[in-house]
Amino acid sequence: MTTPNPLTNTISGNRGLQIEEPLIFEMDAPGRSGVDLPAIPTHKERLGGMKRKGEVGLPGLGESQVVRHYTKLSQKNYAIDMSVYPLGSCTMKHNPRLNEKIARLPGIADLHPMQPVSTVQGALEIIDTLAHWLKTLTGMPAVAMSPAAGAHGELCGMLTIRAAHLAKGDARKRILVPESAHGTNPATAASIGYDVDPVPADDRGRVDLAAFKAKLGPDVAGTMITNPNTCGLFENDIIDIADAIHGAGGYFYCDGANFNAIVGRVRPGDLGVDAMHINLHKTFSTPHGGGGPGAGPVVLSEALAPYAPIPYVTHGKNGFDLVEHDASGTSFGRLKGFHGQMGMFTRALSYILSHGADGLRQVSGDAVLNANYLQATLRSDLTAAFPGTCMHEALFNDDFLEGTGVTTLDFAKAMIDEGYHPMTMYFPLVVHGALLMEPTETESKIGLDRYIEVVQGLARRAKGGDAAYFQGAPYHTPRRRLDETLAARQPILRWKPEQAKKAAE
Numbered sequence: 001m002t003t004p005n006p007l008t009n010t011i012s013g014n015r016g017l018q019i020e021e022p023l024i025f026e027m028d029a030p031g032r033s034g035v036d037l038p039a040i041p042t043h044k045e046r047l048g049g050m051k052r053k054g055e056v057g058l059p060g061l062g063e064s065q066v067v068r069h070y071t072k073l074s075q076k077n078y079a080i081d082m083s084v085y086p087l088g089s090c091t092m093k094h095n096p097r098l099n100e101k102i103a104r105l106p107g108i109a110d111l112h113p114m115q116p117v118s119t120v121q122g123a124l125e126i127i128d129t130l131a132h133w134l135k136t137l138t139g140m141p142a143v144a145m146s147p148a149a150g151a152h153g154e155l156c157g158m159l160t161i162r163a164a165h166l167a168k169g170d171a172r173k174r175i176l177v178p179e180s181a182h183g184t185n186p187a188t189a190a191s192i193g194y195d196v197d198p199v200p201a202d203d204r205g206r207v208d209l210a211a212f213k214a215k216l217g218p219d220v221a222g223t224m225i226t227n228p229n230t231c232g233l234f235e236n237d238i239i240d241i242a243d244a245i246h247g248a249g250g251y252f253y254c255d256g257a258n259f260n261a262i263v264g265r266v267r268p269g270d271l272g273v274d275a276m277h278i279n280l281h282k283t284f285s286t287p288h289g290g291g292g293p294g295a296g297p298v299v300l301s302e303a304l305a306p307y308a309p310i311p312y313v314t315h316g317k318n319g320f321d322l323v324e325h326d327a328s329g330t331s332f333g334r335l336k337g338f339h340g341q342m343g344m345f346t347r348a349l350s351y352i353l354s355h356g357a358d359g360l361r362q363v364s365g366d367a368v369l370n371a372n373y374l375q376a377t378l379r380s381d382l383t384a385a386f387p388g389t390c391m392h393e394a395l396f397n398d399d400f401l402e403g404t405g406v407t408t409l410d411f412a413k414a415m416i417d418e419g420y421h422p423m424t425m426y427f428p429l430v431v432h433g434a435l436l437m438e439p440t441e442t443e444s445k446i447g448l449d450r451y452i453e454v455v456q457g458l459a460r461r462a463k464g465g466d467a468a469y470f471q472g473a474p475y476h477t478p479r480r481r482l483d484e485t486l487a488a489r490q491p492i493l494r495w496k497p498e499q500a501k502k503a504a505e
């Protein structure tokens with residue numbers, strides 16, 4: 001008899017609290033249920049030919065099994081509530097519990113979007129007050145509150161820009177998008193029929209101003225530029241860019257997902273922005289990722305405001321009104337059922353009011369300080385993508401891995417074994433083998449030092465010639481390296497008994 005290796009071969013297949021869990025369908029026992037239902041009374045069939053012929057296909061489980069199943073699955077997740085979540089461009093920051101408490105107040109949590117306006121005056125006031133602060137913080141005169149995420153906000157902004165051009169009888173076709181843009185920017189422009197024209201980055205990781213100007217012409221509808229950009233840098237030529245696009249009759253859409261780096265310090269309206277989405281789930285700390293929905297209100301300039309989507313809140317004679325039909329006929333229409341993400345609005349307003357002006361300034365200051373602390377301490381072991389200081393995120397390339405046989409992907413997998421969610425990898429595309437880290441302001445120095453120690457240790461290990469270790473990582477996860485390409489190309493989304501094993505792999 002061979003002695004089982006205690007590190008891998010337990011009798012149960014479990015490794016301590018790393019408990020194996022089958023799919024819920026695989027635990028199915030026909031006839032088992034968490035509730036006692038009375039026998040179905042016999043009655044005359046009234047469904048015509050629509051009666052179901054087979055089983056419903058729901059797994060039969062008792063309540064305790066269901067609770068254990070989902071609790072075990074939840075423990076396989078990584079969360080901002082567990083540790084540093086350095087995913088660049090995602091602004092994974094702490095969600096203050098005060099916001100959660102406010103959003104769960106019954107008067108807010110139990111609202112229904114179809115209630116009469118007279119019974120939801122408080123909710124409309126929340127939307128209106130949040131709108132006021134978003135306009136104040138951005139220096140913009142109008143805001144469309146309904147978009148449900150950053151990318152949805154981009155769609156809102158671009159539909160607004162298109163409506164503004166069409167109102168002038170001008171069907172421009174081209175949108176200038178920097179090569180470093182978040183993938184959602186060109187995708188949004190293309191999805192509504194624009195031709196996306198990429199603008200190269202210069203060797204400072206910013207938009208090449210001369211190349212940008214050379215691309216301008218009477219068919220350019222506008223530009224979509226992220227600022228601070230996805231290289232974690234402020235676009236220093238932003239005002240020249242805004243002037244140039246306006247001079248050519250186009251509009252300036254700013255991707256404001258990185259507003260966290262400048263909130264309380266820079267007002268995008270002062271930079272010449274015409275439309276910009278704000279990710280409430282990033283800058284204003286409402287949960288995201290696996291933790292909840294997003295919200296992407298779009299602030300608009302005077303020129304674009306008339307084309308904003310319905311509905312919107314106004315101050316009427318008897319309190320707040322919700323405008324659901326556009327009397328002037330300029331609005332591009334409705335973007336979404338109902339009025340926006342009420343729970344996110346409430347959390348974001350709670351965040352803004354509890355921080356105050358000084359607190360919000362400190363948020364951006366600390367976010368930039370933390371990112372620069374990472375960049376400065378890791379610079380000697382990793383290779384910074386660009387010289388100089390950064391904004392809210394630190395960007396490295398894979399030069400430090402050259403000749404080691406270790407790739408950015410291997411490096412990220414080894415971080416999982418260390419108990420850290422990897423940084424953003426291979427993005428932005430303009431940097432080879434990119435590793436993008438955004439610590440946010442809510443990480444303490446102690447937490448960052450521990451993270452730095454791990455990243456430094458791994459970099460030294462890679463340079464020390466331990467490629468095989470990295471290529472085999474992760475070692476301690478429930479599953480090791482998966483065929484991610486196959487999973488993306490041929491996803492198995494529906495459980496069928498004969499595919500059970502395949503899907504579980």
Ligand SMILES: *Cc1c(COP(=O)(O)O)cnc(C)c1O
Binds near residue numbers: 151226257
């Ligand atoms: C997060 C992000 C987006 C998209 O926001 P979603 O809410 O995920 O749709 C767009 N641009 C940038 C730069 C981002 O970081």
